[in-house]
Amino acid sequence: MLLTIFSTFGSESLSTSTIIGYGLFLSTVVAIAMSSQRWLLWYLFGGMGYWLAVEVIHRLVTHWFLWSEWHNYVVAMGVSWLPLGAWVLYRALRYEDVSRSMIQERELHTARYIEHTPVYDDDYQPRFY
DSSP: OHHHHTTTSOTTTOOHHHHHHHHHHHHHHHHHHHSTTTTHHHHHHHHHHHHHHHHHHHHHHHHHOOOOHHHHHHHHHHHHHHHHHHHHHHHHHHHHHHHHHHHHHHHHHHHHOOOSSOOOOTTOOOSOO
8 A cells, every 4th residue: 555655756766865855854844843833834834735726726727728838837826826915905905994993093092191291270279389
C-alpha cells in the first residue's frame, strides 16, 4: 500500500540533493510544530492552499481558453484575487458606516465631559477663600 501511495517518489528519480531538500523541509516543519511559533505553519499551509487554488483555476482557464501559459496564470491570479477585492470593498463600505457612528459616539463623549479648567458665572462665589 505504501508503494502505491508514494509511487511518485521513486528512488531512481530522487537525487541526493532532492533527498537533502525534502529532509530539511520536513525537519523545519517538525521544528516549527514543536516550537512556540506554531502559528507560522498556518501561513505555510495557507500559502500552499492558495497556490493549489491558483493551479486549479489555471487548469480550468487552460481548458476553456487557448491563451499562452503566461496569460493563463495572469488570469488565474486575477480570478483568485476577486474574493480578496470583494472582502476589502465590503470592509471599506462597512467602515464608512462604522466611522459615522464612531464620530457621533465621540461627539457625545466629548459633550459629557468638560475640560478641567472651571468655567465660572459672573455671580460665582467660591466656598473656600
